Amino acid sequence: MYLEVRNLVKYYGEEENKVKVLKGIDCSVEKGQICVLLGPSGSGKSTLLNIIGGIEELDEGEIFVDGKEIGHMNSKELSLYRRNNLGFVFQFYNLVPNLSVKENIEVCEYLSKAPLDIDDLIKTLGLWEHKDKFPNQLSGGQQQRCAIGRALVKNPGILLCDEPTGALDYATSKEILELIEKVNKKYNNTIIIVTHNDAIKNMAHKIMKLHDGKVIKEYENKNIVPAKELEW
Numbered sequence: 148m149y150l151e152v153r154n155l156v157k158y159y160g161e162e163e164n165k166v167k168v169l170k171g172i173d174c175s176v177e178k179g180q181i182c183v184l185l186g187p188s189g190s191g192k193s194t195l196l197n198i199i200g201g202i203e204e205l206d207e208g209e210i211f212v213d214g215k216e217i218g219h220m221n222s223k224e225l226s227l228y229r230r231n232n233l234g235f236v237f238q239f240y241n242l243v244p245n246l247s248v249k250e251n252i253e254v255c256e257y258l259s260k261a262p263l264d265i266d267d268l269i270k271t272l273g274l275w276e277h278k279d280k281f282p283n284q285l286s287g288g289q290q291q292r293c294a295i296g297r298a299l300v301k302n303p304g305i306l307l308c309d310e311p312t313g314a315l316d317y318a319t320s321k322e323i324l325e326l327i328e329k330v331n332k333k334y335n336n337t338i339i340i341v342t343h344n345d346a347i348k349n350m351a352h353k354i355m356k357l358h359d360g361k362v363i364k365e366y367e368n369k370n371i372v373p374a375k376e377l378e379w
């Protein structure tokens with residue numbers, strides 16, 4: 148198993164304000180799988196994603212990535228783990244405004260000893276004719292493509308996407324989902340998508356539902372629907 152979470156517990160707050168937000172999460176994702184994480188607001192999706200991503204600490208439990216336990220690393224080890232293994236995509240693109248598309252992607256190239264070929268990646272992203280433009284000259288979908296490229300250039304084992312289509316309209320959301328499907332096939336990254344859009348689960352290999360800090364459902368999808376054919 149590529150990613151394995153065991154009995155993960157997370158609290159926020161102190162003393163009388165202390166709240167248990169993850170209440171013993173067990174889950175696993177295989178190499179190259181797309182996993183969709185669903186659940187109502189406040190159920191703990193982003194917290195789980197951020198702990199897997201090494202940007203928040205866990206209180207109890209273990210997380211194994213490619214056989215290595217990452218839940219109890221010190222901050223130096225964690226930053227190396229993030230650098231070597233992870234790409235992040237968020238709802239808002241957070242591009243550097245005074246850098247071009249190509250430069251925004253190149254910023255992260257140095258993080259890897261074996262980055263992807265930038266020109267090939269930009270073509271895969273569908274941004275070749277926009278590569279010299281600045282973020283404010285791009286549509287929301289194009290900016291998100293660029294953000295995906297920035298996350299992918301170091302060819303991370305895991306791509307974490309928190310509401311990647313949250314700020315996009317229907318048609319553009321589908322284009323971004325098609326791109327995620329395409330990069331998964333091409334680069335075989337394990338991809339975890341947090342979303343409120345129930346339809347996205349149909350393109351995933353694996354689906355997990357959270358409720359009140361617990362996994363209430365975890366299953367493999369037997370009838371994967373291509374992103375292009377998703378409807379909502």
Ligand SMILES: Nc1ncnc2c1ncn2[C@@H]1O[C@H](COP(=O)(O)OP(=O)(O)OP(=O)(O)O)[C@@H](O)[C@H]1O
Pocket residue numbers: 159160168186187188189190191192193194195
């Ligand atoms: N930094 C924090 N301090 C205190 N409580 C927090 C913090 N971050 C999140 N929480 C609480 O933890 C719980 C889980 O939050 P989380 O953001 O993981 O949920 P979510 O399922 O991703 O929600 P949404 O779909 O609304 O983004 C919520 O009750 C939230 O209020």
